Amino acid sequence: MSNVWSNAHPWLRELVSYEPGKPIEDVARELGLRPEEIIKLASNENPLGPSPKALAAMRETLERSHFYPDGGGYYLREAIAQRLGLERANIILGCGSNEIIEFIGKAFLNPGDEIIAARHAFVVYKLMATLFGATTIEVPDPGFAHDLDAMLAAITPKTKEVFIANPNNPTGTLLTQEQIDAFMAKVPEHVVVVFDEAYYEFLPNPPDVIKYVKQGRKVVVLRTFSKIQGLANLRIGYGIAPKELIDVLQKTRQPFNANGIAQAGALAGLLDDEHQQKTRDLTLVGRAKMQDAFAAMGLEFVPSHANFILVKVGDGKAVFGALMKKGVIIRDMNSYGLPEWIRVSIGTAAQNERFLAELRQLLGK
Numbered sequence: 001m002s003n004v005w006s007n008a009h010p011w012l013r014e015l016v017s018y019e020p021g022k023p024i025e026d027v028a029r030e031l032g033l034r035p036e037e038i039i040k041l042a043s044n045e046n047p048l049g050p051s052p053k054a055l056a057a058m059r060e061t062l063e064r065s066h067f068y069p070d071g072g073g074y075y076l077r078e079a080i081a082q083r084l085g086l087e088r089a090n091i092i093l094g095c096g097s098n099e100i101i102e103f104i105g106k107a108f109l110n111p112g113d114e115i116i117a118a119r120h121a122f123v124v125y126k127l128m129a130t131l132f133g134a135t136t137i138e139v140p141d142p143g144f145a146h147d148l149d150a151m152l153a154a155i156t157p158k159t160k161e162v163f164i165a166n167p168n169n170p171t172g173t174l175l176t177q178e179q180i181d182a183f184m185a186k187v188p189e190h191v192v193v194v195f196d197e198a199y200y201e202f203l204p205n206p207p208d209v210i211k212y213v214k215q216g217r218k219v220v221v222l223r224t225f226s227k228i229q230g231l232a233n234l235r236i237g238y239g240i241a242p243k244e245l246i247d248v249l250q251k252t253r254q255p256f257n258a259n260g261i262a263q264a265g266a267l268a269g270l271l272d273d274e275h276q277q278k279t280r281d282l283t284l285v286g287r288a289k290m291q292d293a294f295a296a297m298g299l300e301f302v303p304s305h306a307n308f309i310l311v312k313v314g315d316g317k318a319v320f321g322a323l324m325k326k327g328v329i330i331r332d333m334n335s336y337g338l339p340e341w342i343r344v345s346i347g348t349a350a351q352n353e354r355f356l357a358e359l360r361q362l363l364g365k
Contacts, residue, residue, distance in 0.1 A: 046230030051275035057268035069260030093258040097237030106252035144171035148183040165196040172304030199306035201228040234262035297365040
């Protein structure tokens with residue numbers, strides 16, 4: 001096996017795997033804690049879990065587990081399209097919205113190409129670009145917010161894709177409609193603009209980028225059922241784009257990439273507006289209280305528009321380790337080049353209070 005790397009793509013040597021939030025089961029096993037003693041505020045998950053209607057739909061679909069799923073995702077794509085005022089042909093399903101990022105890379109990236117992303121943007125953009133031998137141009141983001149003028153200035157003939165997460169992960173910052181419109185008025189025709197809207201449903205008055213899909217622009221909008229829908233375990237997300245662009249992406253997709261149980265749960269959850277509103281209300285109240293608590297402790301934080309907060313604690317990895325020993329899982333931001341920061345998801349009121357109590361004690365606040 002000594003010659004394996006000599007046959008592999010050379011750019012894979014530098015590829016660093018994505019580091020997910022620590023699972024409860026791992027922490028319980030490593031530290032000798034009971035799983036029920038542990039709270040996880042690390043991966044921006046829905047603390048209420050899935051919609052009861054989604055759970056019922058998934059249980060019913062389990063009885064048909066011996067059949068292959070609908071490879072075209074007819075009913076889910078149709079329901080998504082109807083909600084957006086689009087056609088089914090404008091929607092593609094993925095194993096999480098992450099897979100749509102991979103489809104875009106397969107479709108458009110060659111070795112030597114470039115993508116553009118903000119310095120503190122979701123690391124998977126860079127990982128996927130590297131997978132295809134492309135280079136990621138990381139544009140500085142003063143105040144942890146996208147600098148769209150600087151991103152425009154970074155575009156060259158080699159640029160194939162620009163990624164804009166709104167709200168951004170892990171910073172929680174938000175671009176306005178005016179900023180987005182000014183950017184889209186100037187972006188060159190050869191560039192595919194990817195708007196990652198994983199946290200879109202948490203916004204009371206979100207900007208509209210679907211209008212660019214309706215105009216036939218080279219735009220892909222990413223959304224997911226992992227966050228407000230509480231279906232992260234099922235890995236189900238979708239992309240929205242003009243039909244011609246979706247036709248290209250469909251060529252890159254494996255058959256049956258979205259399993260039938262996930263499709264059933266996503267469809268039922270999509271239609272359960274009450275559960276989404278309950279989650280949104282819980283998040284907005286919890287986020288405000290947590291930000292007030294950080295301010296009272298004298299901690300710097302980035303005001304968030306999502307279901308998490310980026311907060312400066314001094315030594316992020318040390319705080320992560322100390323809190324984990326107490327049964328509280330958060331994320332340190334070392335992998336984003338922010339060693340003094342942690343990111344904490346908004347949980348239930350009780351979970352938020354427990355995290356804050358442990359943090360106060362740890363920091364002597």
